[in-house]
Amino acid sequence: MIRxxxxxxxxxxxxxxxxxxxxxxxxDAALEALDRLYPGLRFRIVDEQGRIRPHIxxxxxxxxxxxxxxxxSADDEVQIVCALSGGAGHYSPDHGEAPRGLTPxxxx
Amino acid sequence: xxxxxxxxxxxxxxxxxxARQKIRQDxxxxxxxxxxxxTKKGAFIFHGNxxxxxxxxxxxxxxxxxxxxLVLDPRDGRxxxxxxxxxxxxxxxFQSRDGGRTWKEAARPPAFxxxxxxxxxxxxxxxxxxxxxxxxxxxxxAGTSPHGLFLxxxxxxxxxxxxxxxxxxxVLKSRAGFIGATPGGPLTHSILIDPRDPNHMYLGLxxxxxxxxxxxxxxxxxxxxxxxxxxxxxxxxxYGHDPHCAALHPAxxxxxxxxxHCGIYRLDRPGKIWERIGRGMPETVxxxxxxxxxxxxxxxxxxxxxMDGSTVWPRTSPxxxxxxxxxxDGGRTWxxxxxxxxxxxxxxxxxxxAFAADALDPVGLYFGxxxxxxxxxxxxxxxxxxxAAHLPYILSVTTAVPA
Numbered sequence: 001m002i003r004x005x006x007x008x009x010x011x012x013x014x015x016x017x018x019x020x021x022x023x024x025x026x027x028d029a030a031l032e033a034l035d036r037l038y039p040g041l042r043f044r045i046v047d048e049q050g051r052i053r054p055h056i057x058x059x060x061x062x063x064x065x066x067x068x069x070x071x072x073s074a075d076d077e078v079q080i081v082c083a084l085s086g087g088a089g090h091y092s093p094d095h096g097e098a099p100r101g102l103t104p105x106x107x108x
Numbered sequence: 109x110x111x112x113x114x115x116x117x118x119x120x121x122x123x124x125x126x127a128r129q130k131i132r133q134d135x136x137x138x139x140x141x142x143x144x145x146x147t148k149k150g151a152f153i154f155h156g157n158x159x160x161x162x163x164x165x166x167x168x169x170x171x172x173x174x175x176x177x178l179v180l181d182p183r184d185g186r187x188x189x190x191x192x193x194x195x196x197x198x199x200x201x202f203q204s205r206d207g208g209r210t211w212k213e214a215a216r217p218p219a220f221x222x223x224x225x226x227x228x229x230x231x232x233x234x235x236x237x238x239x240x241x242x243x244x245x246x247x248x249x250a251g252t253s254p255h256g257l258f259l260x261x262x263x264x265x266x267x268x269x270x271x272x273x274x275x276x277x278x279v280l281k282s283r284a285g286f287i288g289a290t291p292g293g294p295l296t297h298s299i300l301i302d303p304r305d306p307n308h309m310y311l312g313l314x315x316x317x318x319x320x321x322x323x324x325x326x327x328x329x330x331x332x333x334x335x336x337x338x339x340x341x342x343x344x345x346x347y348g349h350d351p352h353c354a355a356l357h358p359a360x361x362x363x364x365x366x367x368x369h370c371g372i373y374r375l376d377r378p379g380k381i382w383e384r385i386g387r388g389m390p391e392t393v394x395x396x397x398x399x400x401x402x403x404x405x406x407x408x409x410x411x412x413x414x415m416d417g418s419t420v421w422p423r424t425s426p427x428x429x430x431x432x433x434x435x436x437d438g439g440r441t442w443x444x445x446x447x448x449x450x451x452x453x454x455x456x457x458x459x460x461x462a463f464a465a466d467a468l469d470p471v472g473l474y475f476g477x478x479x480x481x482x483x484x485x486x487x488x489x490x491x492x493x494x495x496a497a498h499l500p501y502i503l504s505v506t507t508a509v510p511a
Contacts, residue, residue, distance in 0.1 A: 009197055012111060013109045038109075040109055040213045040215070040217075043200070043217060044198045044200065045197065047198060047231075048219035048228075049222055049228040053197070053198050055195060055196045056197075082196035
């Protein structure tokens, strides 16, 4: 089983659970399994084109995971992180996707 | 996800929302009226009634979520839809059928078709919500950023792209720069449905222009003649304009008004050429703004809330002196309405969804500011009163008569 750590903004989906165990050979499969348990969760962190949303990070094996194809094995841990929030003015590029490393730009 | 408001300050329990029919049996009892306020940090429902003397704010809903639109379905007086996102989390739609106490998330929120290509578009936010035609209960339309038109046939629980809109958009985009974006992104808004014909609709694209369909959205044609667009490289382009907000008069659906980036306009169908009615505004104020609001019964009466569109476009009240402007004659003349509003150093920005009217007589008007103030007039703009201050940045204000 993969142990997924759920950040506070997503705990409304998991009934306040901070950790959830799912099956999955890849990050993609683990997130699909998570979404089956908690419908709607995946779309909040992965867009309809299968891209990780700009201010979501996944951490496994002490590194940032940048692709959903990332291979996982039993007993792996995956941390979902809502990264870098606020503190700037408005930022809204054409496609609604901020470059990596920028804050969401939601002002305060 | 489901969401339950943390507390109900007025001690109301679920299911205890006053029944409209019961109230209607006694004309001395004022009917309930709600102000639905969407902000950058959550939504608020202000409970009032037809006397419009006191407003009771409910606990904030989805604190921290950007709420672009919160709308009650006038067909059942019960279904609330709310467009939400956060800085981290993707965009979604929530539905409530108990007056905003509990919320259920859409199983399939608006989302573009998967292209399999890395540059494929993703919905950044649902920007606009419009309940469908009276003959189509449960049907809603959503406008998104980037530009997109979506339809729900199940009261907001699942959404599908309106394929004809995307096909038209693809053709329009072939002309580089004519379908563009505002600093807030490309915005699909002002989805207007002809009360006489559910297949006849209009919508606005910021930027892109104003468009019409007569086949329920399968094909769209531009309707921008007469509207200025100084930022485009050609004179009198067919599309590419920047309508900020458009409205169709419910009692005369052939009459359209538009607050555009380049002035205030009126169009009387079947005519196709907009008339710039903002020419009658004072020169020191100008005719730039975001919202436009119509009188629910008189097609000649409308309100705008001007902003400073000079120099670098501050988008704040001209001269720091906020005011609504009203026309009683279809835009030939305008009168300033600022009684009760601050007379100096008030730099309001009123977004396109943040100015609304009720349907009472006399008409009540409501607007919210980027600085978190909520204002009302119960006499058609003659005098203004503050309803609330210190709210987060207000994105939308709608009125609602619950069942």
